[in-house]
Amino acid sequence: MVVSDAEPKAAPAPGDAPVAPAPIAPGAEPPLSVIEPGTRTLPDLRELWRYRELLFFLALRDVKIRYKQTVFGVGWAVAQPLATMGVFALFLGRIAGVGAGVEHYPLFVFAGMVAWAFFSNTVTSAANSVVANERLITKVYFPRLAIPLSTVGVGLFDLVIASLLLAAMAAWFGAAPGWSVLLLPLVVLALAVSAAGVGVLLSALIVAQRDFRFVLGFGVQLWMFATPSLYVPAEALGPRAQALLPLNPAHGLVAAFRQAALGGPFDWYAFAVSAAVGTAVAVAGLAYFRRTERSFADTI
Template identity: 75%
Template sequence: MVSDARPEAETRPARSDPAAGSAATAPAPSEPPLTVIEPQTGWALPDLSELWRYRELLFFLALRDIKVRYKQTVLGLGWAVAQPLATMAVFALFLGKMAGASAGVEHYPVFVFAGMVAWTFFGNTVTTAAGSVVANERLVTKIYFPRLIIPLSTVGVGLFDLVIASALLAAMAGAVGIVPGWSVLLLPLVVGSLAVAAAGVGVLLSALIVSQRDFKYVLTFGVQLWMFATPSVYLPTDAIGPTAQTYLPLNPAYGLVLAFRQAALGGAFDWYAFGVSSAVGLLLAVAGLMYFRRVERGFADAI
């Protein structure tokens, strides 16, 4: 049985040779360090110093996932923008043209694409992180390392796709004459908040899926419903009533997607929506990390 725990190293003192003379011989070499693995218990946040010691593993797991995603594909990096572009076309046709959602919105396709870039990063990170522990069963059962490294590495893959899609977004905005204002300086903060919220939800789901595989089967459907429950992806703020604008930021994706578009394309920045959604995302991240730490010691047995 393999037990997940944090290793603590201690070195035993050297033993003297009883057959050696009192003055002549050198002391015997000391024994190698002894690693003691003990289970972790209780509710607490992960050990950040231990995660930092394994930062190279985090980097190489993210790099491995990036290579696997685009290996032997015809479009290559084009798959990073295929999903938001396809969804933008559907929304622009059915919501923009037929349902009239584009009324009062200049350059509605670019408007929707900006929202889809942020949502694709959020949704893909949640989905990939949720299934990452089960997908890396052999790593979990054979060697010790902080299990949290596995779902966190998926954030790097999402960031890679986000950079590519954002470059296309910048080109589209420049082509139609959209010039972002000072709020573009907030993009790193917005992307960081998106990453924290997505990683928190993904880490929580990854721990739940190890013990209850039902979550795996409803994950894709649930993420799709979540997108439609985030109207900032495809609707302007004016189309949402004041009551909805008050409570919708409790959905972390709502305020963060809205903030990403406002930062990337310019316009008044909604600090209320961004602040509430960021706070909710942070709370979800803390809850996910604490639950993951509490149950990770049994992953090797349950997986």
């Protein structure tokens, strides 16, 4: 992208006489802003950095809209993982006996659901974000990638609120994190990259074909049940399952979040494989988004 602008001039103070614009020299052309399609395979991160304030305000707008005119306010940030924890703890932990041998099974499930809620909500919000901002996209230019990426900020806000409740529950059950708590920022970063990558890919696909919006709804639900680290301890899985399940990026990253937040042995293999797969999906999603974003205003 090539952008050329004249140096902005300060506005005159109140009461000052209006300043006439500088005359244009004979034969000279007035300054122009030229926007051209780039040839990069991946989005230009430098351009995205120049629009960082827009990215921040888009995320802030989404946070305000999400909890505007609600009775419980930010309490809804913990409602989803808390309700799911209750269902899993009752039906899987008590009735099915899946939680046998797991100390503090409700805490075990809730820690996983906090990470899953961040992952799934970010994927869903990012996937629908481009279509939801149709009027903004068709009226003004800005890096289109800022729209799906801004949903990560909303997810992080919910994650912080839910993590405070997780810390309170851990203190109640007497679970103290070990040295692995230092890995928590790295795990959250891997979760954000993976969720944003899937969401960016789906956002471009939904613009091209609206059928993906319906696939997204039940696809995320199936994905949750295909992530056994949410409700089954790793010891209950066989060696083959432990080797293959990290190919699901949510599986290894959810388990890593729990291990970092609550302590216990850290599964480096599952974390590394899931993070690598999530990063690969993110790169593929960014490349596809970059290739199709120039036609968003016409297709949407």
